[in-house]
Amino acid sequence: RIAYVNGQYVRHADAAVHVEDRGYQFADGVYEVCEIWQGRIVDMTRHLDRLDRSLGELRIGWPMTRAAVEFVVRQVVRRNKVRNGLVYIQVTRGVSRRDHFFPPEDVAPSIVVTARSTSPEAASAQAAQGIAVVSYPENRWPRVDIKTVALLPNVLAKQNAKEHGGKEAWYVDTTGFVTEGGSTNAWIVTKEGTLVTRPAESGILRGITRAVVLELIEKEGLTFEERPFSLQEAFEAKEAFVTAATSIVMPVVRVDDRMIGNGHPGSVATRLRDLFHTATD
Numbered sequence: 001r002i003a004y005v006n007g008q009y010v011r012h013a014d015a016a017v018h019v020e021d022r023g024y025q026f027a028d029g030v031y032e033v034c035e036i037w038q039g040r041i042v043d044m045t046r047h048l049d050r051l052d053r054s055l056g057e058l059r060i061g062w063p064m065t066r067a068a069v070e071f072v073v074r075q076v077v078r079r080n081k082v083r084n085g086l087v088y089i090q091v092t093r094g095v096s097r098r099d100h101f102f103p104p105e106d107v108a109p110s111i112v113v114t115a116r117s118t119s120p121e122a123a124s125a126q127a128a129q130g131i132a133v134v135s136y137p138e139n140r141w142p143r144v145d146i147k148t149v150a151l152l153p154n155v156l157a158k159q160n161a162k163e164h165g166g167k168e169a170w171y172v173d174t175t176g177f178v179t180e181g182g183s184t185n186a187w188i189v190t191k192e193g194t195l196v197t198r199p200a201e202s203g204i205l206r207g208i209t210r211a212v213v214l215e216l217i218e219k220e221g222l223t224f225e226e227r228p229f230s231l232q233e234a235f236e237a238k239e240a241f242v243t244a245a246t247s248i249v250m251p252v253v254r255v256d257d258r259m260i261g262n263g264h265p266g267s268v269a270t271r272l273r274d275l276f277h278t279a280t281d
């Protein structure tokens with residue numbers, strides 16, 4: 001495998017950043033994960049738009065032009081011969097002697113790009129079975145709209161889910177409403193058949209997969225509401241699912257100790273999953 005690190009393509013096994021990289025010391029960086037589907041990088045424009053926004057919010061510069069980043073991403077995918085998989089892009093504020101203040105202007109941001117193959121068959125098998133999610137108190141900072149590499153709360157919530165038989169954590173705020181997953185956006189389908197997901201400007205990451213699914217829902221003429229839903233409402237939902245570049249549309253069949261619907265993936269989630277790639281760039 002090949003990775004790209006600050007200007008060079010290197011063997012993945014040897015790919016490394018400096019010990020004084022601010023990503024390593026302060027989690028002072030941002031990232032994107034794009035799906036690679038049949039050799040295509042899915043919705044790269046939207047992912048790079050979001051990267052641009054994340055960088056801007058943290059006042060980190062582009063490590064090179066956006067066109068150059070795009071070129072490198074395609075190169076890494078090609079050099080690793082990935083047809084189906086994921087590409088990871090990380091940009092940090094760069095390497096500088098440890099100091100909380102921003103480094104001097106001449107310190108260049110660091111960039112790392114990696115890619116790996118995933119198994120579409122394994123993903124389909126998982127989707128046919130559905131996943132369990134485990135609720136967890138929302139304990140993240142208020143700027144979850146920025147896709148930063150500061151993911152310790154997400155790590156802890158997801159590990160807790162795993163230790164309770166789940167594949168994803170659902171954050172629940174102090175008023176009992178689900179915000180999002182540890183690395184996914186959260187959805188339910190009510191008994192009346194209405195799709196519900198939390199508004200993007202209310203304490204969640206504006207997921208690219210979420211946006212594509214919303215467009216798909218409109219195209220299909222399905223009824224939906226962008227509003228917060230409670231954990232209780234999720235327990236009583238007909239269906240639930242999560243969305244992310246890493247899992248597309250993944251049916252949820254259990255939330256904590258409650259079975260969702262009949263305990264099998266719902267027809268709406270399954271249909272949205274099947275149609276997903278017809279709606280992407």
Ligand code: PDD
Nearest residue numbers: 033182183184185205207208209244245
């Ligand atoms: N996670 N919410 C959170 C907290 C996320 O970390 C992610 C993505 C999403 C979904 O966003 P998108 O549809 O653009 O992938 C929502 C990535 C995939 C990860 O950390 O692996």
